[in-house]
Amino acid sequence: MDASAAIAVTDLRKTYGTTTALDGVSFEVGQGEFFGLLGPNGAGKTTTLEIVEGLRRPDSGQALMFGAPSWPPNPDLMRRIGVQSQTPAFFERLTAAEQIHAFAKLYRVPAVRADEMLAAVGLSDKARTRVEQLSGGQAQRLAIACALVHDPQLVFLDEPTAGLDPQARRNLWDLLRDINAAGRTVVLTTHYMDEAEALCHRVAIIDHGRILECGPPETLIQKADAVTRVIAQAALVDAGELRRRFPEATVTEDDTRIVIASPDPAPVLAELAARGALRDLVVKGATLEDAYLTLTGREYRA
Structure with a gap:
């Protein structure tokens, strides 16, 4: 010490x-x-x-x-x-x-x-x-x-x-x-x-x-392999195809958008570019909150 x-x-x-x-x-x-x-x-x-x-x-x-x-x-x-x-x-x-x-x-x-x-x-x-x-x-x-x-x-x-x-x-x-x-x-x-x-x-x-x-904080984010979220318009890309193309990613969707959470966003972005789905695209980098949840889990604590 x-x-x-x-x-x-x-x-x-x-x-x-x-x-x-x-x-x-x-x-x-x-x-x-x-x-x-x-x-x-x-x-x-x-x-x-x-x-x-x-x-x-x-x-x-x-x-x-x-x-x-x-x-x-x-x-x-x-x-x-x-x-x-x-x-x-x-x-x-x-x-x-x-x-x-x-x-x-x-x-x-x-x-x-x-x-x-x-x-x-x-x-x-x-x-x-x-x-x-x-x-x-x-x-x-x-x-x-x-x-x-x-x-x-x-x-x-x-x-x-x-x-x-x-x-x-x-x-x-x-x-x-x-x-x-x-x-x-x-x-x-x-x-x-x-x-x-x-x-x-x-x-x-x-x-x-x-x-x-x-x-x-930046070191903990890197060590935890926290994901980057790529948010695309639902009308421009098929969620099922993305799941098949990127099995390691988590793909969620609603009526207006699709969220692809991946530890390696580069191939996802390349795929979206190839499909012409870059309009109004949003990329959210990993944060300390992602690292925190990776380490402590997501279950509710009373």
Whole structure:
């Protein structure tokens, strides 16, 4: 393990009764890295992060932050991290300014720092607005500002864009990029694969308490042999003929279009060109979501 890493996790194991939550989890996060921890519900993400953050004791293995064990809880480490939970926990009946000023007092940082962070997340005009009157995106930005008010080196973000509309999500992406560009290490959990692909330098995919793959999103996509989707007009080509011609591909159809999902799209495109079926053709390359589903499966997780 790299002693200079922001996080170094070695063979973490944790059980709850007969349930194995973590079964030998190991990974590293470099300083200044934007790192994603991805997995289905119940995969072990929350338990992993709670151990790394010093909130939960592992049965065995070790989690280090900046070279120091995170368990037992270390006040010096706590001052170097910021945590934004999926559901922001604010003090009741306070305005946005009062909220972040309360966090500033808890961390013993000057009030001016709270005002600066409120401005940094674009909420100065909402300073006198009570939290319950903020939109979902505004509340998430305030939660991130509260997590950053003491200027931590390492920031944990738990599904920061969950439930936000597309515009609010993209605006928050810009904020998260700025947080990382300022030199902070960011650890993100999210169920939005496009978000992880756009923001993260590397991701780890965890399932059943084990890390399945870890690396840059583009590397995971290539390793998983995820498919490319070619979408053609149904009126221009016969789906049955395509199935016979390309048995390794998955061909689906409806009244208006045919979708050919193939790990090798070049012969499919050549065939469609030969048949004059290129009008309004759409080609969708493999994504991190394809790689994720290849690794974790497609069955529903409660």
